[in-house]
Amino acid sequence: MAKKDTLWPMTRPTQAKHTILRKYLDAWLPILGAGRHAHEHVVLIDGFAGPGRYTAGEPGSPLIMLEACLEHSAMLDAIAHFFFIEEHHERCEHLRKEIADLTLPSRVVVEIIEGSFADEFPDLIERLGTQFARPSPTFAFIDPFGAEEIPAALSTPLLRIPRCEVLVYFPVGFLARFTERQEFRPILDGLYGGDQWKRALAAPDFETKKRVLHDLFLGELQTHVHWVRSFEITPAAKVGGNTYYLFFGTGSQMGLRRMKDAMWKVDPEAGQAFRDSTLADHPVLFEQEADLARLQDMLREEFVSRWFTIEQAEQFTLLETAFRDNGHLKPGLKAAEAVGALEVRRLAGKRAGSFTAGARMRFT
Numbered sequence: 001m002a003k004k005d006t007l008w009p010m011t012r013p014t015q016a017k018h019t020i021l022r023k024y025l026d027a028w029l030p031i032l033g034a035g036r037h038a039h040e041h042v043v044l045i046d047g048f049a050g051p052g053r054y055t056a057g058e059p060g061s062p063l064i065m066l067e068a069c070l071e072h073s074a075m076l077d078a079i080a081h082f083f084f085i086e087e088h089h090e091r092c093e094h095l096r097k098e099i100a101d102l103t104l105p106s107r108v109v110v111e112i113i114e115g116s117f118a119d120e121f122p123d124l125i126e127r128l129g130t131q132f133a134r135p136s137p138t139f140a141f142i143d144p145f146g147a148e149e150i151p152a153a154l155s156t157p158l159l160r161i162p163r164c165e166v167l168v169y170f171p172v173g174f175l176a177r178f179t180e181r182q183e184f185r186p187i188l189d190g191l192y193g194g195d196q197w198k199r200a201l202a203a204p205d206f207e208t209k210k211r212v213l214h215d216l217f218l219g220e221l222q223t224h225v226h227w228v229r230s231f232e233i234t235p236a237a238k239v240g241g242n243t244y245y246l247f248f249g250t251g252s253q254m255g256l257r258r259m260k261d262a263m264w265k266v267d268p269e270a271g272q273a274f275r276d277s278t279l280a281d282h283p284v285l286f287e288q289e290a291d292l293a294r295l296q297d298m299l300r301e302e303f304v305s306r307w308f309t310i311e312q313a314e315q316f317t318l319l320e321t322a323f324r325d326n327g328h329l330k331p332g333l334k335a336a337e338a339v340g341a342l343e344v345r346r347l348a349g350k351r352a353g354s355f356t357a358g359a360r361m362r363f364t
Contacts, residue, residue, distance in 0.1 A: 006090040010054040013244045016233045017169060018064050018271040021141060022168070023262035030075060031258065032137040032163065038077040039163075041136040043128060044069070046119050047153065048143050049084035051094035061141055062095060066102060066110070073105050080108045081136075084153060085120050103223070117144065118152040125156040137163035147171055148187040154291045158223040165255045166225070170217055176200065176209045183292035192216055211280055214245065218278065225249040227256045227319060231263060232277040245277070253318060260324050276322030284322035292332040295323045296341070299332070300363045310359045317354045340364065 026042075032042050049062045059067065062084045070082050086092045092114045099110055112195055113120050128138070138161050142153050150168065158164060175191075178184045179200050188197045203209035214230065221228045227250050232242040248259050254359050266274055275285040282298060284291070298314060298321050313333070318325040323332075334354055336342035347358040355361075 006088070007051055007053065007055045008093060009057045010056060012272055013233055015058075016274070017143065017211070017244075017246060018059075018061060019266055020231065020262065021061060021167065022064050022068055024259055025065060025139070025167075026072070027258040028139060028255070029069060029072045029080070031254065032078065039137050040078060041081060041132055042078045043081045043083070043136050043138040045121075045124070045138065045140040046084045046143075047085050047121055047140060048145065048149075049091075051086075051088075051091040051096060052098035053094070060079070061143065063098060065141070066099070066104075066108070066135055068104070070104070073108065076107060078212070079107045079109060082108070083124055084110070085113045085114060085115065085117050087112060087114070087116045117149050121152050122156045122291055125158045129157065135161045135163070137161075138165070140164075140166045142166060143169040146187070147191050151190050151193075151252075154220070154224055159249060159251070163252050163255070164225070165250045165252070166219075166249070168249070170214075170230075170245045170247050172210050172214050172217075172245050173243055175213055176206060179209065179213075190224060192220060193306065210243075214277070216281070217247065221247055221249050226251050227253070229256070229259070229276060229278045229322070232275050232283075233272050233279070234275065235272060242286055255259040257318060257324070257326065260318075260322065261323075261327075264324060264327070278322065282321070286322075290323060290328050292328060292335055295321065295332045296327055296336050298323075303363065305362055305364070307360050307362045310355045310357065310361070313361075329343070333361065336363070337361075 032039055044065055046062050046065060050060045052060045053061050054060060067080065084095060086095060088112055092112055104110065113124065127130045138158065140153065140158060142150065147170065153166070159166065175188065179188065179197065187197055197213060200209045201213040203212055217229060218228055229248050231248065232243050233246065250256050250324060263274060266286060275283050278281050283337065284294065295317070299316065302316055313329060314325040317323050317329045323329065333342060335351055337344055341364060342361055344359060344361040344363050346354065350356055
């Protein structure tokens with residue numbers, strides 16, 4: 001798509017990204033914006049907002065974010081602040097008209113910022129630091145036209161906000177195809193904060209080159225935020241083909257848990273499949289039925305034959321695997337125990353097959 005276009009057609013990868021975006025916000029908004037633990041304010045940012053619609057009328061990311069909020073608005077106690085950044089004047093005007101057609105409650109505040117992401121995003125993050133009496137939970141969706149825009153996000157204090165989540169589209173495959181082109185080298189230097197990306201030049205094949213660039217960006221993001229996972233969007237009929245990556249970074253274990261919940265609830269969208277590709281040797285395809293044997297293998301690899309507690313297993317599953325600590329772990333342990341692969345010592349009075357606090361276990 002040429003950057004001069006005001007509207008453009010929806011693509012399958014974009015549709016898949018938007019599905020993930022909506023599923024996550026459906027989990028994020030009620031937790032942080034409702035109930036007795038609700039924050040006074042929550043902040044949602046779309047760094048490359050676009051016009052709000054595609055040529056066939058499909059909603060764009062700003063409208064998807066607003067629709068998620070409106071669906072939960074009856075239960076929200078927080079004031080939801082939306083900031084949509086868009087450089088293209090005609091797209092801004094189109095987005096303004098789209099939002100004017102919505103009926104927004106008083107607790108939903110929208111600001112459209114016309115200007116380049118590289119200029120406006122750092123200023124916005126600085127402004128937010130002084131606008132609220134205390135840091136507010138912040139979610140940022142960063143889906144740029146080009147990878148050269150991403151450093152503007154990572155160089156801000158955004159990822160130091162205690163309840164910050166960021167979902168970044170990263171065109172690994174595109175970059176891997178053009179690493180040897182001279183005009184891309186300044187972009188890669190800025191993206192990776194140096195020339196370590198040149199390791200990809202020595203890769204023996206295209207898939208290895210992609211993995212090098214993927215892992216370097218994962219490491220770069222991990223220097224800014226506690227937990228990072230990457231999600232691969234790949235054609236369902238051709239795994240390993242023309243793939244796209246979303247990187248999710250969070251400073252909150254709850255945020256990580258909710259993103260995993262969202263990913264396991266996402267059905268294949270428009271011919272796309274989803275998998276967690278954070279670890280090269282442990283990719284996990286998100287399917288209706290989780291591969292619990294895979295989780296068992298990862299637990300065995302971590303704990304070998306040592307005794308470990310259910311709490312240790314929950315932490316490992318949440319932080320180090322693609323599986324859900326609140327949905328997959330206990331069924332996986334129960335299945336391992338049933339075939340004699342796991343020995344379990346429970347506190348007195350606890351029934352067989354349960355994995356409650358105080359339970360200790362080891363693989364046999």
